[in-house]
Amino acid sequence: MPRFAAGRGGFNLPRINAFIKETCMQANQAYLISKPSNIFYLSGYKGEGYLLSLAERSYIITDSRYEEQAQLEAPDCETVCIRTGVSHFDLAKDIILSHHITAVYVEADGLTMREHDALRALLPDDVSISAMDGQPERMRQIKDEGEIRLIETACHVSCLAFEHIIGYIKAGMTEKQVQLELDYYMYRNGADKLAFDTIIASGAHGSLPHAVPGDNVIKNGDMVTMDFGAKVGGYCADMTRTVAVGKPSDEMKAVYDTVLQAHLMAEQALCAGASCPAVDSIARDYIDEAGYKGRFGHGLGHSLGVDIHEEPRLSPASRAVLRSGMLMTVEPGIYLPGIGGVRIEDTCLVTENGYRSLIGVQKELLVL
Numbered sequence: 001m002p003r004f005a006a007g008r009g010g011f012n013l014p015r016i017n018a019f020i021k022e023t024c025m026q027a028n029q030a031y032l033i034s035k036p037s038n039i040f041y042l043s044g045y046k047g048e049g050y051l052l053s054l055a056e057r058s059y060i061i062t063d064s065r066y067e068e069q070a071q072l073e074a075p076d077c078e079t080v081c082i083r084t085g086v087s088h089f090d091l092a093k094d095i096i097l098s099h100h101i102t103a104v105y106v107e108a109d110g111l112t113m114r115e116h117d118a119l120r121a122l123l124p125d126d127v128s129i130s131a132m133d134g135q136p137e138r139m140r141q142i143k144d145e146g147e148i149r150l151i152e153t154a155c156h157v158s159c160l161a162f163e164h165i166i167g168y169i170k171a172g173m174t175e176k177q178v179q180l181e182l183d184y185y186m187y188r189n190g191a192d193k194l195a196f197d198t199i200i201a202s203g204a205h206g207s208l209p210h211a212v213p214g215d216n217v218i219k220n221g222d223m224v225t226m227d228f229g230a231k232v233g234g235y236c237a238d239m240t241r242t243v244a245v246g247k248p249s250d251e252m253k254a255v256y257d258t259v260l261q262a263h264l265m266a267e268q269a270l271c272a273g274a275s276c277p278a279v280d281s282i283a284r285d286y287i288d289e290a291g292y293k294g295r296f297g298h299g300l301g302h303s304l305g306v307d308i309h310e311e312p313r314l315s316p317a318s319r320a321v322l323r324s325g326m327l328m329t330v331e332p333g334i335y336l337p338g339i340g341g342v343r344i345e346d347t348c349l350v351t352e353n354g355y356r357s358l359i360g361v362q363k364e365l366l367v368l
């Protein structure tokens, strides 16, 4: 598998410059980024610490364990390291004061109250601290070509793992066995990490949308839902397939057909300009009208990228509109407590005229 080194060789200087533009950053302003996914997105750096971005220069504030890594991964930033008696925020304060910064912006969902209070106590009263306006997350909604390539690769690795696992699953295995084989296969075939903990849910366990694979033994006639994804070069894939091990019941077969139809109809509706709640309701209304009202409890899908769940969401509560370059999952499900569940999920690229699914494996019911 090809390896991708996002963050090497100046790749991120355009990102930092775009961030400066997006925030309309002034010479007296500083942006303190503490969420690892935003630090990575903007600078390329994957380790611990903070990114302090100023109009004229950006800094990675970290410790000696990460010094060399930060210099390699974020060559466009200056790396500064804490030492005994000098904390991350002491270093931030020195940079802030030496650049005559009067306004510091932080991530409202990135700093703990303890961190906020420590920073406040260190800075002079005439330096304000306030929440930034979600600019990194806003930028992350639209993926560039490099990001799309990484997500495609992550999806490809995930699909290879699916092709492998359908030849492996047998009645008598536990969910945990299937999970270990799937995860191991992804790691051996190009995954740097897993995008999230793999879900394997068999039989009645399938009614839990986020089931944790356990010692449940897969029985003949069970449906098995597998929700998983590789992470490659810092970017996630997300896919779900439900397969039958032996002939399923007529009831579960009908559930499968309904979910598949809802999935296909919703996917067809993906297009730049489509409203997120409208796409959600295509799948939801179909499932409701098929007699499963209330059995599809979660949203239809979500965006993904550096994180497995990003904005926007395909959900009734969303007010977002799809744009070209967004990556969205489409994952309707039906969950029947005590009986089982079905979910079918693709990761899709939204385009000007429609969409392109990055998950190239069969959706019609596979009976193993």
Ligand SMILES: [Mn+2]
Binding pocket: 238, 239, 329, 331, 345
């Ligand atoms: Mn998902």
